[in-house]
Amino acid sequence: MDKHRLSLIVIGILGVAIVFGGWLVGVQPQIDRIEAANTQTASIKQINDVQQAKNDALAADNEKLGDYKTDLTAKQQEIPAARAQQELINQIDAAAVAAGVTVKTLRFDTAAEYVAPAGVALNAPSSGTLIAVPLTINATGERAKLEDFIAKLQQSSRIVTISSSKYSGDDEQSVDLAGMTWVLMPAS
Numbered sequence: 001m002d003k004h005r006l007s008l009i010v011i012g013i014l015g016v017a018i019v020f021g022g023w024l025v026g027v028q029p030q031i032d033r034i035e036a037a038n039t040q041t042a043s044i045k046q047i048n049d050v051q052q053a054k055n056d057a058l059a060a061d062n063e064k065l066g067d068y069k070t071d072l073t074a075k076q077q078e079i080p081a082a083r084a085q086q087e088l089i090n091q092i093d094a095a096a097v098a099a100g101v102t103v104k105t106l107r108f109d110t111a112a113e114y115v116a117p118a119g120v121a122l123n124a125p126s127s128g129t130l131i132a133v134p135l136t137i138n139a140t141g142e143r144a145k146l147e148d149f150i151a152k153l154q155q156s157s158r159i160v161t162i163s164s165s166k167y168s169g170d171d172e173q174s175v176d177l178a179g180m181t182w183v184l185m186p187a188s
Contacts, residue, residue, distance in 0.1 A: 078159045079182045083111070083133060088181055091156045092137065099149035101141030104174070109134035111183065131183040135160070140174040143167065150177065 061068070080087075085108060096103045114130040116122035139149055146167070153160050162179040 074157075077157045079130075079184045080158070081128070081184055081186050083183055088158050088160075091158050092153065092160075095152035095156055096139060096149055099141070099152050100145045101139045101149045103137060103139045105136070105138040107136045109136070114182070125184060126187075128184045128186045131185055132180045133183060134178070134180055137177040137179075138174060139177070140172050143169070143173055146173065146175045150175070153177075 089106065092103060092106060111131050111133040114122075114132040137153075139146060141149070150162065150165065154162060158181060160179055160181050162177055164178045166176040168174050168176070
């Protein structure tokens with residue numbers, strides 16, 4: 001082996017080492033960065049797709065906003081933000097007149113915050129406190145008309161929950177009703 005040949009072999013080995021070292025130091029880190037960037041891009045694309053689906057759902061809900069406001073107004077009539085007893089009295093009178101019975105007594109008891117019975121899960125409204133207003137009604141008339149009165153009362157715009165009823169059929173046919181009406185007091 002002559003000197004030139006050995007030098008060429010050493011130079012060749014050094015050239016391969018430099019190319020390999022350049023690959024490890026310069027190219028491979030860039031390839032790793034590209035792979036990491038591609039993974040991150042795919043992850044962000046998934047997040048963007050989920051957010052876009054939420055945005056599309058919100059846009060669809062926004063188109064129905066008028067309907068939602070109408071529904072809210074109807075629900076606010078069922079459970080108003082104030083006791084509004086005169087409106088309820090008018091509603092009870094209208095149900096009585098429509099059924100052909102006479103309301104003899106109507107009494108409201110002390111209102112209290114509603115507490116669900118044991119074992120019943122209740123999602124408390126976030127917009128206020130649900131208040132139960134106990135009421136008792138005594139109405140007179142024919143039995144079929146009294147039953148019609150109870151049905152009309154429960155179908156009226158303000159929610160009246162009947163918890164008990166007692167029918168009396170002596171000289172004067174009557175029904176005693178006990179129940180609740182509801183108020184959603186706004187949060188302060």
